[in-house]
């Protein structure tokens with residue numbers, strides 16, 4: 001038996017309704033039957049809420065991305081996230097949340113506060129978190145520990161760091177999520193080689209890429225297939241075995257789908 005593939009992190013809500021239908025068809029043709037579409041703010045969370053009700057294969061993440069914080073996260077925003085997640089069982093993760101310390105990023109105190117409060121929402125509603133960390137890994141780990149985020153688990157998304165960081169994240173109880181950078185980055189291959197397969201999940205972080213002239217080259221959930229092929233290759237394991245294990249890892253991270261699906265949804 002071969003399980004299907006779950007793209008654990010995308011932003012496909014940014015596509016038009018018509019494009020989405022084609023993207024989902026292309027994904028399905030390569031075995032990517034489930035896509036978790038993550039919000040970056042309240043507006044996108046509302047769009048995802050609608051999309052999950054239209055498309056059987058789209059599940060949602062509700063959260064505010066660190067780069068989208070224009071001011072302190074406020075009560076209305078927190079209430080909106082709570083309501084969206086409690087009223088729609090297809091919101092299965094709190095995402096995209098985290099820290100981003102690029103020069104152009106919002107004030108760090110605003111980011112810390114939003115990250116902590118959103119971990120609080122995840123813990124209260126018992127949802128895993130899928131988090132972003134750019135140039136902020138030690139601060140991210142500190143907050144994950146202080147806010148006891150490991151009680152809900154989840155994954156570090158679009159992992160692009162080293163073995164030592166991967167180990168710290170895994171020891172905290174989180175999965176490592178690989179995207180397309182694995183296809184071209186030899187250092188990431190070393191991380192895949194080093195960490196146990198049962199700590200790995202896959203994603204594409206896909207969103208429209210108008211800067212690429214050739215539309216066929218835009219990253220889409222279907223590309224999870226080539227990431228899995230690459231992992232099988234690096235670990236010298238059978239691709240079907242790797243695909244099945246990654247399904248199980250993701251499913252377990254999502255608390256075995258309790259209350260929100262049955263396994264038939266994946267076939």
Ligand SMILES: [Zn+2]
Pocket residue numbers: 009010011038096205
């Ligand atoms: Zn993302």
